Structure formats: C-alpha cells, structure tokens
Amino acid sequence: MDLFEQLEQVRTEALDNLVTIDSQVDLVTWEKRYFGRKGLVTQQLRSIGSLPQEERKTFGQRLNDIKQELSTAYEAHAQQVKLAEIEAELASGAVDVTLPGRAVAAGHLHLTTQTLRQIYGIFAKMGFEVYEAPDVELEKLNFDMLNIPAYHPARDMWDTFWVDEQRLLRTHTSPGQVRVMRERYPEPIRVILPGKCYRYEQITARSEHQFYQVEGLAVGRNITMTDLIGTLTQFTRMFYGASRTTRVRSSYFPFTEPSIEVDTDCILCGGKGCPVCKYTGWLEIGGAGMTHPVVLQNGGYDPDEWSGFAFGLGVERPAMMKYGVEDIRLFYRNDLRFLRQF
Amino acid sequence: MRVPLSWLNDYVDVKDIPVQELRQRLDLAGLEVETVEIIGYEGSELPWDPEKVMTAEVLAVRPHPDANRLVLVEVNYGGEEHEIVVTGAPSLFARKGESDLHLKVAFAWEGAILYDGHSEEWKKHKLKPTKIRGVPSRAMVCSEKELGLAEEQTDIIYLSPDTPVGLPLTEVLGDYILDFDIKGPFGHLQSIYGIAREVAVLVDRPFKREPLEAIRRLQLNVVKQPEFVELEIADPDLCPRYTATMIRGITIQPSPLWMQLRLKRAGMRPINNIVDITNYVMLELGQPLHAFDYKHLRHRAGSEKPAIIVRRAGDGEQMKTLDEELRTFDGEMLLITDGGGPVAVGGVMGGLESEVEATTQDVLLEAASFNFINIRRTSQTLKLFTESASRFGKRVDSELALVAGARAAELMAELGGGSVGTVAGDLYPGKPEMTVIQYDPALAQRILGVEVPVAEQQRILTALEFQVVPVNSSGEDIVWDVTVPSYRLDVRIPVDLVEEIGRVWGYDQFPHTLITEELPPLRHNKELENTERIQDIMVGLGLDEIITYSLVGPEDEVLLHPVAGQSLELPGTPVVLRNSIAPERSQMRRSLLPGMLRTAWSNLRFMDYIAVFEVGSIYYKVGEPNLEAGDTGVAEPRQLSVLLTGPRQGRWWQETDREYVDYFDLKGIVEALLARLALVDQVAWSKGAHPAFHPGRCAKVALGDKTLGYMGELHPLVREAFDLPEQPVVVLELDLAILMEAAEAADAEKKVGTMATYAPVYEDLAFVVDEAVPALDLQRAIVKAGYPLVADALLFDVYRGPQVGEGRKSLAFALTYQAPDRSLDEKDVGKLRNRIIKQLERGLKAQLRTA
Numbered sequence A: 001m002d003l004f005e006q007l008e009q010v011r012t013e014a015l016d017n018l019v020t021i022d023s024q025v026d027l028v029t030w031e032k033r034y035f036g037r038k039g040l041v042t043q044q045l046r047s048i049g050s051l052p053q054e055e056r057k058t059f060g061q062r063l064n065d066i067k068q069e070l071s072t073a074y075e076a077h078a079q080q081v082k083l084a085e086i087e088a089e090l091a092s093g094a095v096d097v098t099l100p101g102r103a104v105a106a107g108h109l110h111l112t113t114q115t116l117r118q119i120y121g122i123f124a125k126m127g128f129e130v131y132e133a134p135d136v137e138l139e140k141l142n143f144d145m146l147n148i149p150a151y152h153p154a155r156d157m158w159d160t161f162w163v164d165e166q167r168l169l170r171t172h173t174s175p176g177q178v179r180v181m182r183e184r185y186p187e188p189i190r191v192i193l194p195g196k197c198y199r200y201e202q203i204t205a206r207s208e209h210q211f212y213q214v215e216g217l218a219v220g221r222n223i224t225m226t227d228l229i230g231t232l233t234q235f236t237r238m239f240y241g242a243s244r245t246t247r248v249r250s251s252y253f254p255f256t257e258p259s260i261e262v263d264t265d266c267i268l269c270g271g272k273g274c275p276v277c278k279y280t281g282w283l284e285i286g287g288a289g290m291t292h293p294v295v296l297q298n299g300g301y302d303p304d305e306w307s308g309f310a311f312g313l314g315v316e317r318p319a320m321m322k323y324g325v326e327d328i329r330l331f332y333r334n335d336l337r338f339l340r341q342f
Numbered sequence B: 001m002r003v004p005l006s007w008l009n010d011y012v013d014v015k016d017i018p019v020q021e022l023r024q025r026l027d028l029a030g031l032e033v034e035t036v037e038i039i040g041y042e043g044s045e046l047p048w049d050p051e052k053v054m055t056a057e058v059l060a061v062r063p064h065p066d067a068n069r070l071v072l073v074e075v076n077y078g079g080e081e082h083e084i085v086v087t088g089a090p091s092l093f094a095r096k097g098e099s100d101l102h103l104k105v106a107f108a109w110e111g112a113i114l115y116d117g118h119s120e121e122w123k124k125h126k127l128k129p130t131k132i133r134g135v136p137s138r139a140m141v142c143s144e145k146e147l148g149l150a151e152e153q154t155d156i157i158y159l160s161p162d163t164p165v166g167l168p169l170t171e172v173l174g175d176y177i178l179d180f181d182i183k184g185p186f187g188h189l190q191s192i193y194g195i196a197r198e199v200a201v202l203v204d205r206p207f208k209r210e211p212l213e214a215i216r217r218l219q220l221n222v223v224k225q226p227e228f229v230e231l232e233i234a235d236p237d238l239c240p241r242y243t244a245t246m247i248r249g250i251t252i253q254p255s256p257l258w259m260q261l262r263l264k265r266a267g268m269r270p271i272n273n274i275v276d277i278t279n280y281v282m283l284e285l286g287q288p289l290h291a292f293d294y295k296h297l298r299h300r301a302g303s304e305k306p307a308i309i310v311r312r313a314g315d316g317e318q319m320k321t322l323d324e325e326l327r328t329f330d331g332e333m334l335l336i337t338d339g340g341g342p343v344a345v346g347g348v349m350g351g352l353e354s355e356v357e358a359t360t361q362d363v364l365l366e367a368a369s370f371n372f373i374n375i376r377r378t379s380q381t382l383k384l385f386t387e388s389a390s391r392f393g394k395r396v397d398s399e400l401a402l403v404a405g406a407r408a409a410e411l412m413a414e415l416g417g418g419s420v421g422t423v424a425g426d427l428y429p430g431k432p433e434m435t436v437i438q439y440d441p442a443l444a445q446r447i448l449g450v451e452v453p454v455a456e457q458q459r460i461l462t463a464l465e466f467q468v469v470p471v472n473s474s475g476e477d478i479v480w481d482v483t484v485p486s487y488r489l490d491v492r493i494p495v496d497l498v499e500e501i502g503r504v505w506g507y508d509q510f511p512h513t514l515i516t517e518e519l520p521p522l523r524h525n526k527e528l529e530n531t532e533r534i535q536d537i538m539v540g541l542g543l544d545e546i547i548t549y550s551l552v553g554p555e556d557e558v559l560l561h562p563v564a565g566q567s568l569e570l571p572g573t574p575v576v577l578r579n580s581i582a583p584e585r586s587q588m589r590r591s592l593l594p595g596m597l598r599t600a601w602s603n604l605r606f607m608d609y610i611a612v613f614e615v616g617s618i619y620y621k622v623g624e625p626n627l628e629a630g631d632t633g634v635a636e637p638r639q640l641s642v643l644l645t646g647p648r649q650g651r652w653w654q655e656t657d658r659e660y661v662d663y664f665d666l667k668g669i670v671e672a673l674l675a676r677l678a679l680v681d682q683v684a685w686s687k688g689a690h691p692a693f694h695p696g697r698c699a700k701v702a703l704g705d706k707t708l709g710y711m712g713e714l715h716p717l718v719r720e721a722f723d724l725p726e727q728p729v730v731v732l733e734l735d736l737a738i739l740m741e742a743a744e745a746a747d748a749e750k751k752v753g754t755m756a757t758y759a760p761v762y763e764d765l766a767f768v769v770d771e772a773v774p775a776l777d778l779q780r781a782i783v784k785a786g787y788p789l790v791a792d793a794l795l796f797d798v799y800r801g802p803q804v805g806e807g808r809k810s811l812a813f814a815l816t817y818q819a820p821d822r823s824l825d826e827k828d829v830g831k832l833r834n835r836i837i838k839q840l841e842r843g844l845k846a847q848l849r850t851a
C-alpha cells in the first residue's frame, strides 16, 4: 500500500471512529491517537521524507486537507458529545422543586414597632420630628403643668400608678409637650412624642396597664384648628387608606381649648354600624385640640403671640383594627406565633 | 349619665327627630353618646308590636267559674267589644267582684312576643290562644317582667289613670335611653335639664323653664334665718351656700309609677317618695339634695328650734353614715351638724340618725353648695363615692341650690301629701361675682383658622345664654363684654368662648389646611435612630423583636441570683410603685432579662427554638426629683437584650444540626452586630462573673473602660427558677448608649479601605500557648505583628493533647497575607512569618507548632 492509500485509510478510520465516540474521555483518546506526538496523522507527516520529490507537494497538500477536515469534524463532534453529556447530567439531576428549602430565620419587628415607624414616617412627611420623654414622670408635668391640678375632676380621666409624692408613671405622652416647649423656646415646634404609657387598670382583652401613645405638638405664630384637622386628615388617609373619611367632634381635654376628637369611618363595617364602632359607624382615632393658653405659658410661650395644636393617637388600637386583633394583651405577652404574623 | 328621651322631651321637644340623627348631632357637639338603649321600640331587645301590645283598662274583675286562684277580667282595649282575660295577678285577684274600675294596664293580644314572666331567665314566647280551666283566653294583662322592664315577676303594671286606652304601649312606656359619656368637670351637663338645654341650642328649638320656677310658684319668702331652724355656716370657704326648706305633714309611700320608671331608666333605684324626689330633682337639675327627718334634728342648748351648723370636722370626729358605716373624719372634711353633732358629711352622704324613715312627717330639705375640690378630697379619702359627691365634684352652680330645693319641695307636697312652708332659709356668704369675659371676635379666626361671621358668633353665644354686650366698638376693633351664665363654671377665658362657637358652628364645616409658616430647625433624634438601627440589624440576623412589660416584680430580680451568698449588682435603687395591680407588676425593671426569660418560657410551650431580642429601657432611681429642672431623678437607659435557645436547626428532609444552640451561637450574633457597627476590633472580651450566668460560660464585654454588658449561658439554677427546660439558654444584656456612642465614633472615623488587586498569599500557622492565654489575644497579636500585611487571621483549630503537653493548647490560624501595592514573594512571606513568630514568642510565650 502506498503512502497515499495509507493516508486515505487513516482518514476514513479516524472519521469512522470519531462518530462512535460519546464521552470526553474517548475524545481525548481519539485526539491522542491521531494528533498526538506518535499519532497516526502526525506519523504521516514524518513519512513525507520517503516520498519522491515530485509527490511530496501533493502529499503534503492532501495531508493538510485531511488534518483540517479531521480537526473540524473533531470540534463539531466534541461539541455534540459535551452537549449530550450535559443533557444526561441535567436529566439525572432533577429535584422535586416542591421540597422545602433550607430554613433561614427571618426576624420580625414587633407589631408595635412597625406601627410606630409607620406613624413616624407619615408625620415626617409633614415636618414632624420625633421627641422622646421619660416614662417615669413628675406629677407636676404629667398633671399640674397640663392644667390638671390636684383633686381636679379632670384627674379622674387617668388612673395613675404612683411612685411617690412627686413621681408617677406617665399616664399619657402629654407631659412631653411641656418638656419640648421648655427646651425649644423660642423656636417654633413640630414634634411627635411617642412612648409607653401606664394606667392603673386591671388587664383585660380591652385594656392594658402598659400601652403606647403618640402625641403630636405644633407651636407657631399662626397655628389653627383647620391646620390640626388637616394634619390629622392627612394622617388618616395615609394610615388607614386614601378612601377613608374623617369627622371631627367637640370634646374635652384639660390641656387643649378648644378640644376635639377625630373619627374615621369604621374600617370594619364601612360606616354601617357594628359592635366594634358601637353602631355609630365611626372609630375614634385620637383626641386633639388647640394648646390651652395655660399650657403654652407653662412651656414658656406667650399665648397672645403663639398658638399651637396637640393630638394624641393610639398605637395598638389601630393595629388591632387593621388586623382584626381582638385582644390587646397579645401585644406585650409576646407570643411569637402572634408576632411572626406581621 | 343616662338620659331617657321621654324625660328629655319634657323640656325640649325632639320626638320627631330620629334618634340616630339626634345622636350624631350631639356627638359632634361634644355630648358623646356612648350607647342608646331602646325600650319597646323597633331595635330593642323586646320590641312591642304596636298592633298587639297596647294600653287598656280593666273594667271589672269576676270570679273564674272553675278555678279558685284565677279571676276573669273584663278589659276595654278600645275595640268594639270588651275582652275577657284570665289572670292570676294578685292585685286583680284582690279586687274579685269589683266593677266600674277603670284601671289602666298594659294589654297584649295573641301573637304578641313577650318574655315569659315565670322563667328565671329572659325567655321570649309568643302569646297563643288557650283555654284556662275551660275559659278561652287570647290576651293578657302584662307585668313589667313580661314587657322586659324589670328583672323579677311581681304584679301587673298599672299605668297612670289619665292614660288613653288603645294606644300602642310604646307611646306610653317606650323609650330611648341615651347614655352620655361626659368627660371633664361639667356640672351643667350632669342633669337631664342641662343636657336638654344643650339639645335645644343644637337643634334650635324652644326650651321650657318651668322646672326652674318653683320658687315663684310656691311664693317662697327667702330669709337668712327662717323660724324652723337656726342656720350657720362656720366655714364658708367650703360651703358658699346653704338653703333649707320645710315640708310638713307628708306621708312616706312609694312614688308613682312614672317617677319610678324615670329613676330606673336613669339608673337609680326607687325607695320612697321623699328619697325618690331628692334623687329625681338631682337627676333633673343636677343639684344634689338631702332630706332630714325634722324630728331628729337637735337644738342647741337654750334654743327653741333645731340648728344646722356647717363646719369642718374635728380631727377624729365620727359619725355613722346612711350605709351604716362608722366614719372617722379629718379636719379638712366638711360636716353638716345640728345642735348635738354631725348629721351628714356635707355633699357626700347623710347620717344614719337623721335619715328619712317610714314614720317621717316633716322634712327639712337641704340644698347647698360645696367646694368641689374639697368634696372630691373627702369622697376619695373616705372612699365614699355617691351620686351626690360625683356631681358636687364636677362643680354645681351655687345659683341652682334654692331653685332645686323649691322644685323638690313642690314635688314632695304634690306626691307626699304635705305642704311647703312659706319661708325658706338661705345663707349665701360665697355668692360669686358674675364672670364677664372681654372678648374680641377676631380671636375665633386666629384660633380656629376659619372666619365665623361676627353675627353668627353673637347668635351662638346668645343661644347658649351668654349675654353679649358690645363695648368700645371703635372702627374695626370690636370688643364684647360677655357675661357667662352662672352654671357655665367651665367658661372663664376668651378661648373658652371660641370653643363654644366652634362646636356649635360645627367642626365638620371647617376646611382642611396644613401649617404654612416657617419650619422649625430639624434635629436628629440619636436615641431613636440608634434604636432603629439596632432593631434592623437584629431582625436581619434572624431574631424576632419582643416588647415586654416595664413593670416587673421584686422577685424577678431575686431569681437572677439563685446561688446563696451571691448578689446581683443592679444599678441605682428600684422605682417601686405605691399602688400596683399585682405584686408581679409592682416595680420598674432594672434588667431586661426577666422579661426575656418569661417570654421564652411562655413560647417554649408551643415551639422548640426561640431567638428574640428587645431594645428597651431599664429604670432606676439616681436621686431626688428636681421639679424646677424637670429632672425626675430616675435614669432610663436603653438596653439591648437577646435570648437564644433550642436546636440550632429545625428538622428538615435532609440531616440537620439538631444540637442546642450555645454560647458560640450567641457570640456569632454579637460579632455580626459588632461588625455592622465597625466595633469588632475595639471590644474587649473577658471572662465574666455574673450570678445569673454559668460561671464558665460568661463573657464580660467592654469598650474602653466601660462595661458594655454580659453575655453567656444562663446559670442552671436561674433556668430552673424561671421554669425553663434543661437545655442551654444563652442570653445577653448590653447598654445601648455605650454601644452606640462607640459606634457613632467609629462611624465618624471611618474611611474607606483599599481592596488590593494583587493576589494574596495563604498560609496556616499553629501556635502552642499556655491554657490561660485567650485566643483573642493571640489572634490580635498576629494581626499586630504582621501589620499591615496580615489581612486576615482566622482561627480554625484548637487542639489539646499529648502532642502539646499538659496545660498547653495549640491554636491554628489560617493567615492571609496581602500587600496593597504588589504581589508578595517568598522572601516577603518569610520575613513576615519570622516577625510574627518572634513577636508571639516574646509577647505570649507562644511557640510555633511544627508538623
């Protein structure tokens, strides 16, 4: 067999072998067999010297073509083998996608914290910053400075935990009003005052001895009742939903004059009347009013030059209404099955 | 304050206004109606069918042909024929054989739904035609119980003789009772008449004044000293007015049905006509009254007539009050005394001795005025909470006293068969000046932000019985002298008038605006920002936030140091309450741990793994309060507390790590927190000694010279004291202020570092040191020795054993060498390694462990 025939035979054999290959390993073997240092194609190149001069060029030409052809065929087949292998691997690697994942703990902020932050956010948009005052408070600030002297009937509105003659657990966040005024005079003021409050009350599904309140206070040269109503209406829209309507009732608080209460249409019955809204169709969202001249004065602001408004909002109750929580005790008993729902 | 609309309608006619509409109007004006109780009308518990339950009259009572204890009653219900009803009602049975009676009764036809009068409970049933002992019966005369008006089945109900026959019963006995929640010290709203006066203004209808005009009707001659009693007010500061009226020759008997019904509907129990009238007038006009049995009032020595002396009690003076309790008074309490001693606690409760009794014939009626603060003090000190004290405590108009006394006297004569004396006694040393407020109507706009026309302001004030007199109306400036009605003790300053105008004008008409003036300078609230930052980090680390009670019990602190002889150093002295709802809520917490542990306990009933944190204040006294400075003398620093317990991983469909979490799980959380705060390198860790912790698994965490707090595994005895299961419970409590102060400083100094682009060199080195050398010291020493080329030194193995010898340990670190500006070569690494080894040998006596 002459070298030419031999060359053609190598080519045919190589191509035949190649198409049967179905693994990376065999591909490597194939490549070695033909293109390795002692590979069959490589050997053909060496045998070129034994050919007569005039045939060498033709042989070389042919050898090159075959090398080119085999290498192209190899690349194409290698790609096929790779894809086939990936396919096989994918086919065997399928999982039941409905199996549960490896657990990662997702922490939860307390429902009260979430509600407070929501309230902070809404009032921040209206320029109110957060000011915090102590839980253990002076009687003087919790009552006297707020126009509620000792034995005054208005004190009946708050059942108080007493520490001693002069100190108590604040029954509302209102004492912070006087604190912030004294600290900020003569600046205008726009703050909300959140915090824990305490009432000497037996704990039931409806009342807790510890709860949160958010007080608001604005003091300026021309603060008016319509500003107060507007501010609370904006709050209600943001907090309870844009479709909510509000109504304003006259009310009484010793530290505001005039005093009002703001209601929103009951989110449970839509205003038709239900046990939660006591069949009025309205839910109270907070008490408010124009800062009483005595309180302004106690804070250092001359009521002839300054005016202000104040409001007090519940924190647990709106969350209870929103999520249908019927027992306020759930908040501070910290049943994680409850807290993890929010 | 319960107001039956049927009663209110006596003074202002609102019968045609639907109740819900009226309620809405009152709500908006500040008269908050808490509930509406409906009697008889649609919507009540037992609506009376107007076609089937009606007024009727009993004409005759005849014997039942076949039953001894029953009678046949002939009833005219307004129909064409009279109806025969079988009944056993005792009062009708007693009239067996009588005719031409005309007794007005409540009558029900078959088909009417009524309560079963013989059932203990409220059981409804439908009246059916029946035969009672052979006599057909298809209707009945009703008792209060059957109509839902009384708890107990007694006799049938008799209506007043002038009741027309054949009316739906609702028109006579039906009612709506509005229960008002009147907040604040409003004496003028503590009466039906007072509420009616408000209603009249709000619905703009005429208002009847008859109840106030009894003095004129009785033609009373008012003098300081009447002939029937000597009057003396020794302490006019506590009793500005005392009036006495005489009613003679009365007969004590039950009051008429209409009065009993009104009292019951307003929430009071009928007793007898005299007591009922004092209560009735109190409910009607808001003036508490007291009736003395005249014959029991004693004379002063040498006097012809009894005396009434109003004076402060002697300290320790005693008297038995109506409720048969012996009361002891202090020197600030006001007594009504007679010639012999105390007969009443002024404005609070009468004495037992001089009480009206069945044989009383002559009544001395007291209508007085007392200092409201003093009444409240007395009532609270004696724990004697009466309707009278409650009303006086909300301030009653002193002008009302004699008006109400006369009104009651008039009723006593009418319903008790007596006669009112022509002279009344009236001592009035504390008659107040009329309050006149100088009012500029422009104030309304300044405060309300809306222009209420001047004429409208004047109309509203006038309707509310304020007298408006313009003074000095020069040009644009209007000023009014506004005279306040005597009963409006709550109105004293100009903004009080603005409130009256605002609420009657109606806040629902106000536009909504936002504050338009200059912005106050905004400030940071560092404490809140820090709290929120910590909350977010902890939640990000997979922990759930809890908020526990600030109030704990003293026992909670004790349980934290269970080992005898050990004590727990908590800061300051505890804030202990003088009044508490329960021992376990009697003082403010000085540590967050008890709340944490109790939360763990309650949750472990339902789950096995708990990872929670709380950011909250602890509270302790640091000194006396300073009222001027507003300093409470109580510190309220915020703490961070964490608790972990339970299996490290939950069960899963592949194997998981079900070991209990331990100290190092908690430490990992703390390290992550410190990494977020850029404080990893600044924190000093040392072995902690804290009685609540496992003595070998407790770390004290410090920043500089300040102790940040403690963390570690709970002492088994503490665990037991809080009823927790026998598994590791790891907790920490850190001072947030110290932590965040350092975090802020770290943040202020923070400059971004370079991230080298050259390949690092990795190398493991193990050192053998004495057991006592803390791992952290070694790690920090490596980083320091190799500074700045050691980018990381990670401890990956701790070995103790024969290869390193007794009392020694080997700590292996995976080191990362890295230069910012070049690749490190063999020579660099060699030099670096030698430097580390040498410095560790010198500093910590550490030896390189060679393989």
Ligand SMILES: [Zn+2]
Residues within 6 Å of the ligand: A266, A267, A268, A269, A270, A271, A272, A273, A274, A275, A276, A277, A278, A279, A281, A282
């Ligand atoms: Zn509702």
